[in-house]
Amino acid sequence: MAAPQFEVPKLTGNIEVPAVKEGASAHVRSYPANAVIQESIGFPGGAAPGELVEGWHDKAISKMGDLLGRYRSLQVFMDACVHCGACTDKCHYFLGTGDPKNMPVARQDLMRSVYRRHFTFAGKYFPSLVGAKDLTKEVLDDWYAYYYQCSECRRCSVYCPYGIDTAEVTMAGREILDTVGYGQKYTNEIIGKLHKIGNNLGLPGPALLDTLEGMEEDMLDATGVAVKLPLDVAGVEVLLVTPSADFFAEPHVESLMGYAKVFHAAGISWTLSTTASEAGNFGIFIGSYENMRRAAMRIREAALELGVKRIVVGECGHAWRVAYSFWNTLIGVGAGGEDPFSIELQKQLDPRYPAPQHICEFTLDLIKQGKLKFDKSLNDHRVVTFHDSCNVARGSRMGDIPGGQFIIPREVIKAVVNNYHDMAEETIGEGTYCCGGGGGILTDDLLEIRVKGALPRMEAFNNEVQENKVNFLALICAICKSQFTKVVPFYGFDMSMVGGVHQLVSTAILLENKEEE
């Protein structure tokens, strides 16, 4: 690996709050999107990447007004902050960089100062008193820098006395930037690929089929059992929607094989879909309801077309948030809808199971029914800890009790491994630190902020490595997997220490050859 162009933080054994260093990460900016990328997802593009469209000032202000009227969260959050400081030491990007604009309140203030100037009495008449600012190109440049140094992990919202969620502000900021042609290349290109080809990696159907066949052969060689990875099979029980990284990237594929083995061992028919070959939904990252809905719609259509009874979502954090929290709203997957749109789907899906269901819920349910057999000692070379992915921990749930998302993955892990240790309590569960790569940050042009943002998680992980000889960081998010494999070497760890929960399941599960029915 080439030497990084920035200083990698040293692990000290403690998560320390740095002194404020103004402008410390102002230079960290991702590549802006060009006009073609912008237009492919319904936004305008400027003359050159990052150049604003004509009339940008009024367009941006009018978009802000539109969003304030559309989202109660944004309207309330713009007004309710008292600058108490409760969030100032909660963001992993502030802890990693010391740049004060990475403190959640200051990140919000980038927008709040413009909101005050244009939408409030105090800001119109006493701007300097309340920190109100006109919207200038420099302000938008600041937005672009710092709204793309936020992983929308929502850790700050847990600690805010008013529940102010910076992710909502970041999303609005990015949507306004997109509206004036100042989009981010990484996220917007991926959304475009998803709309055009069906998944974030831009994998066409034949390539997908080829990959799956290759993996079936690998599993046959390794286990002697013919575990299948079905694609586009109609009339089966389960449609599995998983992040497309599971088809190609390491260690993601290990989890995909884990899911396949679970389905095989439980004897439940299932399929993947070429048109719904992506659980990830980057529409959420740019706050675009329309793009998010359009991306989710493929899943609804595939479910109807294939006639499945259940929809299960693979290991992906923000995908699970969109699926669990938003699919019912966006595409009627879930119960309780009384409109023709959702009734159509409810008639087809099996009401005994929640829709959608997380793969960990699915697997644990089978474990509890005694349908899966494991040899835990096959994982004895591993000492495991679990990272609660932010979108799962703070934006969604599993099971039927609050906090089920903290219990269920750990129960799955404990059913398949003998050696398990949790990281320090304040760094997991609802207070979990983000991997540093979520929310549209997972691009090489933002490597510096990714490495620095991972610092708090790395401290907690390192403490477990030192004290309990932990050598495996178990994950249920594709972005966490990609981020950590890239970032842990900067902190002196081997990337093979990173892997999925179903990778552990895959190692320990005992399989039999099943006759095709």
Next chain:
Amino acid sequence: MSFLTVLYACIFYAATAMLVGGLAVKINRYARTPAPLKIPTTPAPTTTGGVVFRMAREVALFESLFKSNKWIWLFGWLFHVSLLLVTLRHLRYFTDPVWFWVVWAQPFGKYAGFAMVAGLGGLWARRFLVDRVRYISTPSDHLMLVLLLGIGLSGLGMSFVAHTDIVAVKEFFLGLMVFDLHPLPADPVLLVHLSLVALLMVIFPISKLLHAPGIFFSPTRNQTDDSRERRHIAPWATKFDVGSGSKSK
């Protein structure tokens, strides 16, 4: 009737109108703006009862702030609870006969003034002493604390140092409520106290003091976590459903 009495009567009528009218406008806007997506911060309650309980804990105990920072919690909670006690005590100036529980709260309210000032002092000190909090503080953040400290100190001054003619003050406010003016004592400490209170009422609906109604409308705290059980859809979003893969209405 003295000019002073008429002036303060006008000030309080205007301040009350601005407080009530301004809050009504803001609350109306919060209530009318849709919350298109389910965004409760987890672990979130799955029932309405659970949400009410969660909100009650937030409002009464500042639960999230407690998790966040013990110093801010201590000063913030001390200030707010003291302010509540002091305000309850002040009801005696607006009711005749005085309700029994206001009489009961009187001694607590009287000494809570000190705790209120102490809480405000702690919060203000943080704005100078903690570099992160110093960075985020605007002039209005400081002025708001100065205003509240001024109200607290002038009030304490009247309770413990230079008493004002409280019987006349009460007659003034009781009269104000039925549009029957009674003379207001021309006591400088009282006039400062009342002016600052009127100023607080005026800026309430145009300032960060909107956190008081805002907390009740915060979707991350007031939504039930039942997105798989109930379809939640905003009026502006329903239009997308029409004609996209299913029968339109």
